[in-house]
Amino acid sequence: SQKIEQNSEALNIQEGKTATLTCNYTNYSPAYLQWYRQDPGRGPVFLLLIRENEKEKRKERLKVTFDTTLKQSLFHITASQPADSATYLCALGALTFGSGTRLQVQP
Amino acid sequence: GAGVSQSPSNKVTEKGKDVELRCDPISGHTALYWYRQSLGQGLEFLIYFQGNSAPDKSGLPSDRFSAERTGGSVSTLTIQRTQQEDSAVYLCASSRRDRQQETQYFGPGTRLLVL
Numbered sequence: 001s002q003k004i005e006q007n008s009e010a011l012n013i014q015e016g017k018t019a020t021l022t023c024n025y026t027n028y029s030p031a032y033l034q035w036y037r038q039d040p041g042r043g044p045v046f047l048l049l050i051r052e053n054e055k056e057k058r059k060e061r062l063k064v065t066f067d068t069t070l071k072q073s074l075f076h077i078t079a080s081q082p083a084d085s086a087t088y089l090c091a092l093g094a095l096t097f098g099s100g101t102r103l104q105v106q107p
Numbered sequence: 108g109a110g111v112s113q114s115p116s117n118k119v120t121e122k123g124k125d126v127e128l129r130c131d132p133i134s135g136h137t138a139l140y141w142y143r144q145s146l147g148q149g150l151e152f153l154i155y156f157q158g159n160s161a162p163d164k165s166g167l168p169s170d171r172f173s174a175e176r177t178g179g180s181v182s183t184l185t186i187q188r189t190q191q192e193d194s195a196v197y198l199c200a201s202s203r204r205d206r207q208q209e210t211q212y213f214g215p216g217t218r219l220l221v222l
Contacts, residue, residue, distance in 0.1 A: 004149075043215050043216055044150070044213050089150070095155070095166075096152070097142070097149045
């Protein structure tokens with residue numbers, strides 16, 4: 001069956017540093033992969049979508065890579081800010097979500 | 108315009124009771140999705156609607172769960188004879204077309220607690 005893994009350990013970094021979150025998957029070849037942000041008590045909010053034929057996608061301070069050989073996506077936030085603190089979810093296609101990685105940016 | 112809305116925002120019920128959760132998608136969005144999120148877990152897909160039909164019901168955990176959508180708009184998720192393991196946040200999302208490469212917009216969720 002399809003399996004998607006995100007680091008369940010919270011990621012703590014200092015303000016201004018680059019945060020890198022990892023999403024690994026098995027038994028699946030998604031046509032695209034998405035990243036969402038979820039704040040406590042709220043629904044996820046879409047951030048970026050990257051297609052299988054794209055290696056990298058950027059949006060402001062966000063960058064996503066997609067390696068279909070390694071079956072891995074990396075999500076980067078550069079010049080991180082305390083306001084970036086949240087849980088970040090990756091999703092294979094439309095319906096298969098990971099459990100998310102909680103990011104805490106310390107001022 | 109308005110986002111996806113869900114009601115109630117919180118629901119506490121006793122084991123064995125039936126509950127109905129409501130989702131109002133963004134106007135004009137033809138696709139609607141229901142997910143369940145347990146504490147510290149990812150989103151578990153339940154069911155997907157395209158218009159009023161549900162081509163994918165594969166995620167419904169048991170026959171106690173059912174959902175319908177009317178008028179291509181509002182959807183209700185019904186859980187019959189609730190069990191304590193049904194306690195979770197139930198999230199609804201909508202998108203403009205079908206599930207292919209379309210951004211999903213999520214509602215705030217309904218927090219269900221079964222005592």
